[in-house]
Amino acid sequence: MVLEKAARAIPDRLVSVLVAESRLPGMADVLGGLPQALPVYGASQAVMDAIVGFPIHRGVLALGRRPERTLADLIGGLPERALVVGLMGIANHDNMGGIFRNAAAFGADALMLGADCCDPLYRKAIRVSVGAALTTPFVVCEEMVGALQTAGFEVLALSPRGEVDLADLKPAGRTAILFGAEGPGLPDGVLARSRTVRIRMAGGFDSLNVATTSGIVLHHLAAARA
Numbered sequence: 243m244v245l246e247k248a249a250r251a252i253p254d255r256l257v258s259v260l261v262a263e264s265r266l267p268g269m270a271d272v273l274g275g276l277p278q279a280l281p282v283y284g285a286s287q288a289v290m291d292a293i294v295g296f297p298i299h300r301g302v303l304a305l306g307r308r309p310e311r312t313l314a315d316l317i318g319g320l321p322e323r324a325l326v327v328g329l330m331g332i333a334n335h336d337n338m339g340g341i342f343r344n345a346a347a348f349g350a351d352a353l354m355l356g357a358d359c360c361d362p363l364y365r366k367a368i369r370v371s372v373g374a375a376l377t378t379p380f381v382v383c384e385e386m387v388g389a390l391q392t393a394g395f396e397v398l399a400l401s402p403r404g405e406v407d408l409a410d411l412k413p414a415g416r417t418a419i420l421f422g423a424e425g426p427g428l429p430d431g432v433l434a435r436s437r438t439v440r441i442r443m444a445g446g447f448d449s450l451n452v453a454t455t456s457g458i459v460l461h462h463l464a465a466a467r468a
Contacts, residue, residue, distance in 0.1 A: 245304050247373035249275045255307045256280055262290050262301030269302065306376075308363060316352050316381045317393045323415045325349065325463060326395065328386050330356040330432065331423035332452065338362050339370025340453030341421070346374035348460035349467075353380040354390075354418075387435050390418045397436040399428050400455060402448040404440030411439055413463050421459075424452050 248256060249272065258281040261269055266284055273282055291297050320326070327350050332338050338360050345353055353362075359382070361367065362375040383389065390397050396414040400421050420436060422428035428436075441450065441458060450458070 244368060244373040244376070245302055246272045246275065248304060248306065248376050249277075251373075251377040252306065252309075253277050253280075255309065257305040257307060258283065259305075260285060260290070260293070260303045262287050262298075265301040309379075311379065311381050313354075313381050313383045313389055316354070316379055317389065319379070320351055320393075320416075323467070324351045324395075324417075325413070325460075325467065326351060326390065326418040327353045327456065327460070328355075328390070328397075328418055328420040329353065329359050329422075330386070330420065330428055331426065332359045332421070333423065335360055335364050335367040336370050337424075337451070337453045338364075339367040339375065341456045342367070342371035342374040342378055342380075344453065344457040344460050346371075346378050348457075348464040350378065350460060353378060354386050355380060355382045356386065357382055357384060386420070387432055391435075398439050399433050399436035400440070400459065401427055401433055401438045402440055404438040406437065406439055408439055408441050408459060408462055411462065411466070413466050417463065419459055419463065421452055421456055424449065 245259065256277065259276065260283045263284045263286055276282065287301065290301060294303065327341065327345050329341065332341065342353065342362055355362065362380060368375045387397055395416040395418040398417065398419045420428055420432065441455065
């Protein structure tokens with residue numbers, strides 16, 4: 243599924259494909275959609291496992307080039323009405339992939355990642371994102387809040403101590419929503435420069451998995467924009 247999405251969305255960034263010989267017949271349609279000049283290699287399962295370093299049961303690998311995108315490129319390419327997701331301190335690849343998947347599902351235009359985040363193009367993050375990490379624009383940046391505010395975004399930040407309930411939130415035409423790591427959350431300096439938002443929960447509980455949180459928030463924002 244991920245290779246099929248990559249073939250449609252970023253064919254010019256694909257370098258080569260490696261497939262276990264047993265998978266080749268069932269992959270015919272996907273491989274037929276690849277650029278004609280793209281090298282496709284077949285190998286035994288034992289060779290695949292030796293290359294990867296563990297038993298790779300799916301038997302499909304692709305190599306691609308990273309996008310060359312600056313913060314100015316990303317912001318300059320956003321529409322007048324835009325929704326941006328900002329991430330700080332997200333170090334778990336499952337969470338990273340889940341957030342990218344939610345961002346794509348609910349129509350976020352781009353993501354900004356702090357330098358302390360894990361790599362969304364690590365293969366596990368790509369797989370969990372179901373390919374969204376390959377198709378949703380993102381950039382790694384240091385000064386996220388200032389860049390967004392300069393570009394006319396209202397910056398919202400998730401926090402259990404938020405000043406406004408998500409259910410009452412009406413997003414601006416240009417909205418950025420920031421998520422931090424589970425536990426420490428977003429830095430106090432970021433919260434002080436943003437409008438803080440909380441998700442109302444049952445008494446005695448004040449946190450959710452960050453990927454789950456992003457799904458709830460992005461669904462609300464997508465519905466409000468619609």
